[in-house]
Amino acid sequence: MNKQHVLIVExxxxxxxxxxxxxxxxxxxxxxxxxxxxxxxxxxxxxxxxIILDVLLTGSTAFALMHELQSYTDTARxxxxxxxxxxxxxxxxxxxxxxxxxxxxxxxxxxxDLVTALxxxxx
Amino acid sequence: MKREQGMRDNxxxxxxxxxxxxxxxxxxxxxxSPLSLVRQLSLLLETEDLSVDERQRMLRQIxxxxxxxxxxxxxxxxxxxxxxxxxxLEPINPKQLxxxxxxxxxxxxxxxxxxxxxxxxxHPLLLVANRDLLRRIIVNFSDNALYYAEGDGPxxxxxxxxxxxxxxxxxxxxxxxxxxxxxxxxxxxxxSTAPQPIHARPQSSGLGLYIASQFAEAMNGSLGVTRHAxxxxxxxxxxxxxxxxxx
Numbered sequence: 001m002n003k004q005h006v007l008i009v010e011x012x013x014x015x016x017x018x019x020x021x022x023x024x025x026x027x028x029x030x031x032x033x034x035x036x037x038x039x040x041x042x043x044x045x046x047x048x049x050x051i052i053l054d055v056l057l058t059g060s061t062a063f064a065l066m067h068e069l070q071s072y073t074d075t076a077r078x079x080x081x082x083x084x085x086x087x088x089x090x091x092x093x094x095x096x097x098x099x100x101x102x103x104x105x106x107x108x109x110x111x112x113d114l115v116t117a118l119x120x121x122x123x
Numbered sequence: 124m125k126r127e128q129g130m131r132d133n134x135x136x137x138x139x140x141x142x143x144x145x146x147x148x149x150x151x152x153x154x155x156s157p158l159s160l161v162r163q164l165s166l167l168l169e170t171e172d173l174s175v176d177e178r179q180r181m182l183r184q185i186x187x188x189x190x191x192x193x194x195x196x197x198x199x200x201x202x203x204x205x206x207x208x209x210x211x212l213e214p215i216n217p218k219q220l221x222x223x224x225x226x227x228x229x230x231x232x233x234x235x236x237x238x239x240x241x242x243x244x245x246h247p248l249l250l251v252a253n254r255d256l257l258r259r260i261i262v263n264f265s266d267n268a269l270y271y272a273e274g275d276g277p278x279x280x281x282x283x284x285x286x287x288x289x290x291x292x293x294x295x296x297x298x299x300x301x302x303x304x305x306x307x308x309x310x311x312x313x314x315s316t317a318p319q320p321i322h323a324r325p326q327s328s329g330l331g332l333y334i335a336s337q338f339a340e341a342m343n344g345s346l347g348v349t350r351h352a353x354x355x356x357x358x359x360x361x362x363x364x365x366x367x368x369x370x
Contacts, residue, residue: 012156014160014184018167086152106155112170
């Protein structure tokens with residue numbers, strides 16, 4: 001069975017590496033990109049089933065990336081899980097139109113929450 | 124859309140208090156990233172089946188990330204106490220100080236697969252500064268270059284004299300892709316005023332730069348940023364010491 005690709009957009013390389021470790025062990029195929037521009041390029045290549053997205057990125061914010069993804073029919077369908085330190089500033093109903101299906105709070109989440117959130121949006 | 128703007132305005136409420144001190148929100152925001160990373164690494168160490176090498180590497184990351192957070196808290200308390208304290212300005216050899224910074228930060232850069240170096244310089248220079256404050260500024264710029272510059276290029280500390288040797292510039296040059304025009308304008312503003320809203324520089328509240336500008340001001344110096352085709356240089360300009368000319 002082919003593994004599902006998951007794109008991790010995270011500019012902290014050590015945190016991204018740990019996210020990737022958790023996802024790999026859960027049977028997913030993670031790809032890490034450090035910023036929005038690299039993410040856009042990677043999406044065409046890996047065609048991810050879902051995107052784990054940090055909000056405060058180097059350069060463009062996650063909002064710029066989400067706007068871009070919503071511009072195309074195929075990328076607009078990719079479920080996004082925001083994984084951020086500013087979760088308390090965000091409301092799911094407000095960001096849902098950008099394709100966001102879950103919001104994870106980096107300050108309180110368990111590593112396994114990443115897998116739980118992914119499974120819930122990929123059913 | 125209004126609600127999104129409202130969220131951003133709320134995020135932007137970090138900055139400075141009425142008396143010019145960094146706000147608690149800006150400080151809290153800056154500390155969240157390293158603390159979240161330390162927590163995630165600790166949780167993984169507890170739960171994951173890891174090799175000895177992996178465990179050692181993660182423990183090293185926890186140590187280095189904690190040190191980074193502690194540097195920020197130390198700078199913050201130093202910044203708040205600036206108004207009450209007297210600072211000795213003395214002749215300082217910038218080359219020696221930069222060598223100390225390179226030595227201090229090399230383990231952190233190495234752990235990230237990056238390099239920090241000091242540009243070679245033949246002629247000795249002396250500037251007038253407070254050693255502790257100047258070291259904190261250079262460490263802050265270097266830290267900034269490590270975390271916020273893109274790519275894996277080296278970070279180089281540079282020392283140059285200008286205005287016929289009356290002024291000395293200590294710069295931290297990174298070799299990532301160039302800053303966008305918007306970000307450059309934002310940084311120019313940030314270097315001369317209080318911290319900007321978080322979304323002005325998405326991943327940072329600008330607290331570190333604000334503290335650095337406070338330190339520079341206390342030493343009669345000024346901060347600036349130069350944009351290059353392939354990166355940026357953050358610098359501090361300070362007055363040269365006349366001691367060398369007496370020799």
